[in-house]
Amino acid sequence: MKNYFIHIDNDFAKAEVFSYGDSISSHHPATDMDEIRSHVDPNSKAVVFLPSNMIRCIYSKKETNESEEQFEARFFSEHEDDLITDVSSNRLIFSEENNLALVVEKSIIDPLNDLLNQIGCDVEIYPEYFLHQALDQDTCLFINGRYSFSFADGSGFCAKKESFNDYLDLVTKERKNFKPIFMAFDGAEASEFKQTDCKEVSLEALHRDFLTAHSKKSNLPSMFESKFNVQGTLRRFNFERRDLIYSFIVISSLLILPLVNIALMQSYKKSYEEKTFSIFTELNPNFRRIVNSRAQMDQLLLAINSNETKPLDLNVLGYLRAIPIDEIASSNIDFDNSNVTLEFDRMSSMKYSIIDNLIEQSNTRVIKNDIENTDGAFSGSLVLEIGSD
């Protein structure tokens, strides 16, 4: 599984995508937000970092007897004045483990969530300062023209380069003993921190450290909200256009085939009714309509003597095929009584056993058996009654 780190820029228009596979890593700078999907494989892990100034990180503690709704209500009532926009237009994400509340405007996080739900990955969205957070230590990372601060209490912020000095003055006043470790890479200037500890790092190393630290279950509060998304689901299942077409055909068939079956049966029924009607019109050209075909045919048959016109019994005729009568000396079939008399004249035991088996398997009953076995040769007569089926 690949791991992706996506850094969103300040104006939310571009992103920087880092990919780490088993052996290959890649980097896509200044990627359009809509293009992120094309650089990320589905079913991977994607860690998305938002500039920390887009999120308000507030140290807060939830009472043990307090429900989530109660905490949210209390939190917003306490910090209403800190929020620029209306309370309802903000989303609160709270980590009980870290006693950290993240407040982000819905207008920022919702479109991002929608976009990331389309990539079909396990996504986590964090403030960017989580990347260089160190235990009980203030750190500062210069990244993409902004200074990202992580404070020892777990909160963080970021300042643009232009307002860095003003922000630093403010922070120094607010926080005593504020001596952050400055982290820089790619030759970024460290002039503002000449007097403090400086540490040369690479962004890839920070990413790998982050992955190692949170490889199992992350206790960091993620702002990602997973929602059902057709594109994301299709990507997650690796559905290609061909698969979709096949699925569509199968589902359509499941719906349509029963209806086709009904239509076919109705068509055959109509065809039988038409043929039945045509038989009546052939017998009587003045015939108009069928009410009860059987009763109407019975009425026509009343005119003739039924004994004289018995229907041809094809079952008995078919029986001629079942018994190999050309192997038998002579045979007689009485169609009126459905009897078959077979005469054997010194038939070999093998042939007789074959015929005997055939008789046993067929729908017949032996009425009379005068067969005699003389030195393995079978002679005599056998009378069978043929069943009606």
Place this chain on the structure above:
Amino acid sequence: MIDLGKIWLERSQREQNLIMLTMISVCLALLILLSSSILSQTNQSRNQLKKAKQDFEYVKNGADRLIGFALASSLKDQPNEIRRIINEIASQNDLGEIEVSFDSDKMFSTFTIDDIDQIIVFINQVNGKIGLNIRSLDYVNSNKVGSVTVEFEMVN
């Protein structure tokens, strides 16, 4: 125009879940209703088709009997015509040495065959062209030559 998307977004998570649950239930109910309706229609059509087929076979059988009776009645007093038709059938089916004789309400045809199927074809064709029904069949196998005598019933 009602903006459904806006209405949806204005709902709380709990309301959204309830709406989704309701929609899924309605869809399931519709699916079950549709399946049940299709199943019922299939059964109904199958039964109708079965009845139409049975009726057709019954009527066809009756019609065959009527036609056979009409044919047999029309040829009742024309033994030469019956003989001519039987000879024609025999020559069409390669039956050897055919003899036709009449005895009151019976007609006998004797011929030799090479294959059992020839008997079945002969009986069917006589029934179809003259309307006579078979009463009995004698088959004698002598030196691998099959000699057959078929007894037909004449119409009174």
